[in-house]
Amino acid sequence: MLYKRCSKCSASAKEKDANFCSNCGQRFEENHCSNEECENNKINLDKNDCYCFKCGKKTTYFIKGYSQVQTDLPF
Numbered sequence: 001m002l003y004k005r006c007s008k009c010s011a012s013a014k015e016k017d018a019n020f021c022s023n024c025g026q027r028f029e030e031n032h033c034s035n036e037e038c039e040n041n042k043i044n045l046d047k048n049d050c051y052c053f054k055c056g057k058k059t060t061y062f063i064k065g066y067s068q069v070q071t072d073l074p075f
């Protein structure tokens with residue numbers, strides 16, 4: 001399983017609860033809804049989520065290119 005990605009150098013976190021990148025020291029960000037009026041703006045979404053399931057706006061990870069829309073799911 002993949003953990004959070006660094007917004008600066010794209011290195012993956014070593015642990016699920018890591019707060020800082022071990023490669024460059026950048027603080028990890030959580031995936032949120034990009035809509036500031038949406039309650040999911042303050043809630044951590046799944047890192048693979050591309051769109052908010054409440055309001056349909058793009059997630060911060062999707063905007064930054066960390067998560068991608070999956071069209072061909074393996075299951």
Ligand SMILES: [Zn+2]
Nearest residue numbers: 006009021024
């Ligand atoms: Zn980094």
Ligand SMILES: [Zn+2]
Nearest residue numbers: 033038052055
């Ligand atoms: Zn939302």
